[in-house]
Amino acid sequence: MRALVLLIYVFSIIQFPATVKAQEHLNERSFNGQLIEDVITRAYVTPVKIVWQSDNQNNLVQNSQVLLTPFDGQLTTSGKGMCVLKSDDDKTASILLDFGKEIYGGIEIAAAIRGDKKPVKVRIRLGESATEAMSDCIDNSIPGMGSATNDHSLRDYTIELPWLGTVEVGNSGFRYARIDLLDKDVELPIRSVRAIFRYRDIPYLGxxxxxxxxxxxxxxxxxxxxxxxxxxxxxxxxxxxxxxxxxxxxxxxxxxxxxxxxxxxxxxxxxxxxxxxxxxxxxxxxxxxxxxxxxxxxxxxxxxxxxxxxxxxxxxxxxxxxxxxxxxxxxxxxxxxxxxxxxxxxxxxxxxxxxxxxxxxxxxxxxxxxxxxxxxxxxxxxxxxxxxxxxxxxxxxxxxxxxxxxxxxxxxxxxxxxxxxxxxxxxxxxxxxxxxxxxxxxxxxxxxxxxxxxxxxxxxxxxxxxxxxxxxxNFNYNERFNAVAIDQLPDESKFNIHSDGGDYCYIGLRAxxxxxxxxxxxxxxxxxxxxxxxxxxxxxxxxxxxxxxxxxxxxxxxxxxxxxxxxxxxxQADGSVVSDIDAPKVIRLIK
Structure with a gap:
């Protein structure tokens, strides 16, 4: 009994370290105060729709529907069930994905296992509209002219994908992403193309x-x-x-x-x-x-x-x-x-x-x-x-x-x-x-x-x-007639609400x-x-x-x-309005 009392007493006087967050712990122990907390939350978004692909004959683009299925973020050594892109000297394998809603963030591409370990080049084009994602980025010194430009954030760039690895790149505002396989005579198996959504995780109180x-x-x-x-x-x-x-x-x-x-x-x-x-x-x-x-x-x-x-x-x-x-x-x-x-x-x-x-x-x-x-x-x-x-x-x-x-x-x-x-x-x-x-x-x-x-x-x-x-x-109300909407592919016979309008610093796709x-x-x-x-x-x-x-x-x-x-x-039937109001008591309400 004395031993138990003594043990309780010892534990009562020992000062154990307070629980600290990992960020706080690492900042103090490993980074000498260099860490700055990111107040922005990350989340992954799976595409909801394949808007367009360079062929529907199962030649250049195979099993593309797999990109619309959930992915837990971990690749395996199995290459089964992948979306496969194949480009040759005459044609380029391409696919346009719709994430359903405009977001801010980047792109994650999970490249699956393949025979050749050499990195493979792909071109990524991000767009707030389908037209923008299908466009070419040209001279940044001339806004418009069918280009969103790469000012402020990159929306048209080339990267290399590793063998059996995942790449994250961004950030910009976009809803659509187009992926083109640039290397010729190669096969690129892809398990997933996800958007990396960056936002403040705050409640909608109103x-x-x-x-x-x-x-x-x-x-x-x-x-x-x-x-x-x-x-x-x-x-x-x-x-x-x-x-x-x-x-x-x-x-x-x-x-x-x-x-x-x-x-x-x-x-x-x-x-x-x-x-x-x-x-x-x-x-x-x-x-x-x-x-x-x-x-x-x-x-x-x-x-x-x-x-x-x-x-x-x-x-x-x-x-x-x-x-x-x-x-x-x-x-x-x-x-x-x-x-x-x-x-x-x-x-x-x-x-x-x-x-x-x-x-x-x-x-x-x-x-x-x-x-x-x-x-x-x-x-x-x-x-x-x-x-x-x-x-x-x-x-x-x-x-x-x-x-x-x-x-x-x-x-x-x-x-x-x-x-x-x-x-x-x-x-x-x-x-x-x-x-x-x-x-x-x-x-x-x-x-x-x-x-x-x-x-x-x-x-x-x-x-x-x-x-x-x-x-x-910017939006010119009169331009709405017979216009190509931002969720539609370009149609040269119609006015394109994104690429054909605008002025000043927001000419065309730069808007x-x-x-x-x-x-x-x-x-x-x-x-x-x-x-x-x-x-x-x-x-x-x-x-x-x-x-x-x-x-x-x-x-x-x-x-x-x-x-x-x-x-x-x-x-009410007579046009009057009946109101029900619930407010904190400290707030004075007047009508």
Missing amino acids: SFKSDNERLNKIWETGAYTVHLNMQEYLWDGIKRDRLVWLGDVHPEVMTINNVFGDQDVVRKSLDFGRDTTPLPGWMNGMSSYSLWWIITHRDFYLYNGDLEYLKEQHGYLSELIKQITSKIDSNGKEKLDGGRFLDWPTSENPEVIHSGLQALMLITMEAGKDISVWLNDKLLEDKCSEAIKLLNSHKPPSHNNKQAASLLSLAGMMPTEQASKVILKNGADDFATFYGYYMLEALAKDGKYSEGIDVITDYWGAMLDLGATTFWE SLCHGWASGPTSWLTNHVLGIQVIEPGCKVLRISPNLGDLNFVEGSFPTPFGIVKVKHIK
């Missing part, structure tokens, strides 16, 4: 469901588009440019606020813009993108209420606001320098750009005023108030341009009903993927919710009709088909149809005011720092 399945799919597609762009930083697109553009970030952050809640990738990206732009520089070389940085900070704080993070911006923000206000002349006209840019469709119209920048500067000063109040900075508040008064003394026209009209309306510089007439002229014609969000916001300000729903259904819905699983960098700035309907449907709007920072006060239009019901959820808010709205 949701939207109505009796209109098209709207539901649009909401989901916008959320997924931004999710893919939440990589190490918040990117504009996963194929191109894979950069932090501080104007593109605003609609993306609004989607994150409404779907994923508070995410550190937002802080990391906003800080990146600040830290890589010493004043008097402009973010991304464009004055408007520094304006969007301020607006984004206002909206991010409004949703998440992180005052300590907002305080970290105080010094830079104050100096940036001083810099911006110095670009207003005595007549109240903006005189911003640097790159003068709203979006690509307006980029060659200086009068429209001035009208838009005048309004955007006023919206920025309103955001700066809100932030200065939250930071208890009276001097900065007064500076913003003076700028607001001065800017309001010059109200430029919209020039019947939808982008300009939307910003002027949101800034209070143009009557909402007049702006709506400009925005709704010819329906979805001249809508834009980026500024379409602000066009929708201007319609909501005028109470045109049904019209906004119609435009979303037409414009963003047309991308779905053309095979989209994510929303695009990104997964661009976060196009996600505006996701936020808009949550805020205006589901009717959840943040009134006080940190979601302490929410307004629930649904606008169903022609819908019979809508339900969904909304993330807050205090937990999930759930709402359901059902239209």
